[in-house]
Amino acid sequence: MKAGFGVPPGWTRIETIDAHTAGEPLRVITTGWPEIPGDTILARRQFARDHHDALRRALMWEPRGHADMYGCILTEPETADGDVGVLFMHNEGYSTMCGHGIIGLVKVGLDCGLLDRAGLQRDAEGRPVTRIDTPAGRVTATAHPGDDPARVGRVSFRNVPSFVLEPNLQVEVPGFGPVRCDIAFGGAFYAYVEAADMGLTVGPEDYSRLIDAGRRVKRAVMEQYEIVHPQGDRDLNFLYGTIFVQEAEGDIHSRNVCVFAEGEVDRSPTGTGVSGRAAIHHSRGELPPGETITIESIIGSSFDVSVVAETTVGALSAVVPEVTGTAHITGRHEFTIDPEDPLREGFFLR
Numbered sequence: 001m002k003a004g005f006g007v008p009p010g011w012t013r014i015e016t017i018d019a020h021t022a023g024e025p026l027r028v029i030t031t032g033w034p035e036i037p038g039d040t041i042l043a044r045r046q047f048a049r050d051h052h053d054a055l056r057r058a059l060m061w062e063p064r065g066h067a068d069m070y071g072c073i074l075t076e077p078e079t080a081d082g083d084v085g086v087l088f089m090h091n092e093g094y095s096t097m098c099g100h101g102i103i104g105l106v107k108v109g110l111d112c113g114l115l116d117r118a119g120l121q122r123d124a125e126g127r128p129v130t131r132i133d134t135p136a137g138r139v140t141a142t143a144h145p146g147d148d149p150a151r152v153g154r155v156s157f158r159n160v161p162s163f164v165l166e167p168n169l170q171v172e173v174p175g176f177g178p179v180r181c182d183i184a185f186g187g188a189f190y191a192y193v194e195a196a197d198m199g200l201t202v203g204p205e206d207y208s209r210l211i212d213a214g215r216r217v218k219r220a221v222m223e224q225y226e227i228v229h230p231q232g233d234r235d236l237n238f239l240y241g242t243i244f245v246q247e248a249e250g251d252i253h254s255r256n257v258c259v260f261a262e263g264e265v266d267r268s269p270t271g272t273g274v275s276g277r278a279a280i281h282h283s284r285g286e287l288p289p290g291e292t293i294t295i296e297s298i299i300g301s302s303f304d305v306s307v308v309a310e311t312t313v314g315a316l317s318a319v320v321p322e323v324t325g326t327a328h329i330t331g332r333h334e335f336t337i338d339p340e341d342p343l344r345e346g347f348f349l350r
Contacts, residue, residue, distance in 0.1 A: 012337040014059060016071075017112055019104045021327040022301035023267035026104035027059060027071035030114065032335075041078045041085050041135045042235050045094050048073070048087055054345045055337075056089050061346030064335055067091055068264050072101050074114060078133040083120060084109070085133040091348060092261035096236055097136035097187025099271010099303070099323050103155040106130055106141045107327035110152050136160045136187045136236065156324040159272070161311050162186040162279040163318035165227065171220040173198075179217060181242075185229065185313075186275030186321065188240035190258065191221045195244040202246040202255040202298055207265065210298075211350075214242035214259025230314025243273045252302070253293035263350050269297040271323045274305040278321040282307050289319075301325075 007013050014032035018025065034052060038044035048056070060069045068091070075085035086105060088095035095101075109115035110128065120128040123142055132139045137160040146153030166183040169191075173179045176198055181191040198213050200206050221227075221239050229236040241260025248254050256277065258270040266273070274295050281287035292306040302325075309320040337344050 007336050010339050012055075014055075014335045014337070016059070016333045016335065017108050017329060018331045018333060019108050019327050019329045021100035021104040021107075021268050022297055022303065022325050023299050024100045025068070025070050026101055026108070026327070027065070027069060027333075028105060028108045028114070029059070029071060029073050033073055036073070036075060036087070039078070041075070041087070041133050042233055044075055044085070045087055045135050045235070049094060053093075056094075057346045057348075058337055058344060059335065059346075060089060060091055061348045063343065064346065067348060067350050068267070070098070070101065072098070072105055074105065074109070077131070079131075079138065081131060082133045082138070083131045084115060087135070090261045091264050095135070095188065095240070097134045097139070097160065097272050099157065099159065099187065099273070099275065100266070100268040100325070100327075102132060102139055102141055102157045102271060103325045104327040105132075106143055106155045106157075107152045108329060110143055111329065134160075134187070136232070154324055154326050156322055157271070158308060159275045159321050159323060160187050161313050161318040162275040162321050163313050163316045164279050164283050165189065165316070166225065167280075167283070169221070169225060171217070171224050173216050173220045175216060176213070179220070181217065181221065182280050183221070183225070183227065183239075184276035184279050186277070186279065187272035189227050189236070189238065190241055190243045190273055190276050191217055191239060192243045192245055192276065192280060193217060195246045198244075200244060202244055202257045204298060207298070210244060210257060211259055211263045211265060214244070215263055217242040218259070230316055243270065243276070245277070248296060251294060252296050255296045255298070257298040262348070265298070267297060267299055268301060268325070269295045269303040271303060271325070274303050274323055275321040278305050278307055279319050282319050283317065
């Protein structure tokens with residue numbers, strides 16, 4: 001059987017490499033996506049929103065994807081010293097940053113030749129360092145060698161400055177009453193809630209209830225509190241999701257699960273989410289610089305996170321978090337879109 005196949009005139013063909021990071025999918029689009037103009041990553045994000053959203057839906061939604069699919073498009077960097085730019089997408093639209101996506105794209109990019117390994121800078125230990133321009137700002141990722149030194153094992157990334165915007169915010173959540181949450185930024189804004197405060201556990205058995213409660217909290221915060229990044233673009237001024245937190249035992253610091261977009265559930269511990277948690281714990285005096293904590297996901301996979309620097313964002317204290325995790329490639333895909341297919345733009349069920 002021949003690899004690849006021809007498509008009739010007028011059809012669209014998209015090629016991808018799929019992976020997962022700690023269980024969370026990442027569909028890396030390699031060919032077939034139209035050109036995305038714009039001088040900045042945020043401008044490109046807006047252009048993709050305005051002009052390519054049908055293609056996003058076709059690749060994220062059924063029948064090619066599912067309600068919890070996640071993807072990314074690699075672009076030219078925004079900055080002169082950047083190695084690559086990236087736009088992240090999901091069931092509702094386009095993210096500002098994505099930690100599991102950074103880990104996954106570095107794994108896919110280096111192991112599959114999408115990134116120029118020889119042209120990358122090296123750290124003091126000789127490991128390749130990728131400078132990535134995201135809608136939230138510059139993220140720097142280091143690839144650790146695996147058992148085969150020529151392949152990527154773990155990936156660590158230093159995120160954008162992360163901070164607590166509003167600690168101990170009280171919101172009235174329909175069906176639950178007053179709920180306390182912390183609003184923090186780790187590349188996107190999240191409302192952090194103790195799962196037990198809402199009668200929930202961070203486990204698969206509460207999957208449906210977590211989705212319902214997460215959407216309720218998100219809507220309540222958006223209606224009752226104005227989110228403004230003190231230094232960032234106004235496109236960052238929105239609540240991306242709700243993160244439920246639960247204590248753990250032994251070497252695991254805690255568990256959390258992120259419900260974002262349109263009820264999407266992150267299978268990983270959420271790289272931007274644990275970045276915000278690093279800011280929260282640092283602000284409480286619970287995570288000094290140089291100390292690492294391990295946070296589990298709803299399925300038991302984990303990320304390590306530490307504070308590598310203290311800084312400020314506007315008048316707020318902030319930290320530079322470093323997150324470490326692993327990704328694995330799951331397949332290559334060649335998708336086609338038939339213009340006569342009534343479901344060519346996909347459909348969404350939750």
